[in-house]
Amino acid sequence: MRSWTRPAVPRLPGHGPVPHLWDTPTSSLVEARPLAIASLYVCGITPYDATHLGHAATYLAYDTLIRLWLDAGFDVTYVQNVTDVDDPLLERATATGVDWRELAASQIDLFRADMQSLAVIPPDHYIAVTEVVPSIVEAVQRLLDSGAAYRVGTDVYFDSAAAAAASPWHLGQESRLDRDTMLALSAERGGDPLTPGKRDPLDPVLWRGERAGEPSWPGGGLGPGRPGWHIECSVIAQDFMDIPLTVQGGGHDLVFPHHEFSAGHTAALTGHDHAGIYSHAGLVAYRGEKMSKSLGNLVLVSQLTGAGVDPRGIRLGVLAHHYREDWEWTDGVLDEGIERLHSWSEWAARPTAGEPLLPGLRETLARDLDTPAALALVDAAVLSGVGPADGDLAALHALLGVEIG
Numbered sequence: 001m002r003s004w005t006r007p008a009v010p011r012l013p014g015h016g017p018v019p020h021l022w023d024t025p026t027s028s029l030v031e032a033r034p035l036a037i038a039s040l041y042v043c044g045i046t047p048y049d050a051t052h053l054g055h056a057a058t059y060l061a062y063d064t065l066i067r068l069w070l071d072a073g074f075d076v077t078y079v080q081n082v083t084d085v086d087d088p089l090l091e092r093a094t095a096t097g098v099d100w101r102e103l104a105a106s107q108i109d110l111f112r113a114d115m116q117s118l119a120v121i122p123p124d125h126y127i128a129v130t131e132v133v134p135s136i137v138e139a140v141q142r143l144l145d146s147g148a149a150y151r152v153g154t155d156v157y158f159d160s161a162a163a164a165a166a167s168p169w170h171l172g173q174e175s176r177l178d179r180d181t182m183l184a185l186s187a188e189r190g191g192d193p194l195t196p197g198k199r200d201p202l203d204p205v206l207w208r209g210e211r212a213g214e215p216s217w218p219g220g221g222l223g224p225g226r227p228g229w230h231i232e233c234s235v236i237a238q239d240f241m242d243i244p245l246t247v248q249g250g251g252h253d254l255v256f257p258h259h260e261f262s263a264g265h266t267a268a269l270t271g272h273d274h275a276g277i278y279s280h281a282g283l284v285a286y287r288g289e290k291m292s293k294s295l296g297n298l299v300l301v302s303q304l305t306g307a308g309v310d311p312r313g314i315r316l317g318v319l320a321h322h323y324r325e326d327w328e329w330t331d332g333v334l335d336e337g338i339e340r341l342h343s344w345s346e347w348a349a350r351p352t353a354g355e356p357l358l359p360g361l362r363e364t365l366a367r368d369l370d371t372p373a374a375l376a377l378v379d380a381a382v383l384s385g386v387g388p389a390d391g392d393l394a395a396l397h398a399l400l401g402v403e404i405g
Ligand code: 5CA
Pocket: 042, 043, 044, 045, 046, 047, 053, 054, 055, 057, 058, 081, 082, 083, 233, 249, 250, 251, 252, 253, 254, 281, 282, 283, 284, 285, 290, 291, 292
């Protein structure tokens, strides 16, 4: 699928350090050193409602990681999916009387426009699940053949215990959660622990047999149906990158069950770990609750830019929070971002002087993408009264994605 226009990213002199990133399974800071090419998979949107600032914050976190890898001298392959067939999308389409394909296409268009206005580096491969159904069918068939999947009626489920016995993965490897927590989260986040006939209530669906009124695809020996959620990301990652990925990313709401089972599916299919690092961004709240399409408490990037807000101010508002924090979007966050943009612009207009920011910015950002500390370094330079050093504006542009002057 078409992604969006790549923003200019200036090359800076020399190279920055290899970034370190927080790894969820080991709860530790890990060097995100690519084997050859840095490979990043970030879970993309389910396009049933407009992109909100929570999504934007998650994609901005991984945009920072890509900028640091590029600055460290690595080539990067970045893949992002679009879950353009899933229960919430179909439910919304039915409720509003809009064709599910039209609903998805319109929301993906809005998402592209938002990402482009925020100068987010686009994925090299932007892949909708509807584009890879045959590849998913083939993967599910292989899981059945190897005994890592089983049928319940016309549905096919992943056999967590069988996969664990035959691969480097086990249930809990990625999330490190206890069983009760997994059961609760499964019920909350798209799983079906109460479905009768499953070998383990946590086993996720791989292939959902055709239901009346739902779209379906030919499944060969699987019968007609549509893909489950976790197999989508496992297969898209395998189709476009080498396994293990350097980093699997997404919001914290995806730790379980989504990334746990994407990891399980990939391990059962390849014999390898899905990723070296599992990274998770904090969730952005609005008016006291997690910003979410289902709750409807959304702040949309397009609303803000439509009202004349400079997208660089939005970007600075988001980057003022560490990506792993859960935080709340308020008018004050936006005001501060815009104010910062103004003060940086005034600074940029002063005659060149001062100590170069580049070494400090590189070091700060390489420590788990510490954008608040990076902004504070720039603020201190702005407060010093003199102008930017040679190369400072290019450094802000390349590493923070904010073009000043
Ligand atoms: N299509 C699936 C992933 S395969 C999905 O979770 N879609 S989504 O539209 O619900 O979310 C898209 C991305 O934004 C995911 O990485 C998700 O973890 C992240 N996200 C969702 N809500 C928030 C929020 N309030 N704050 C930060 N990130 C969020």
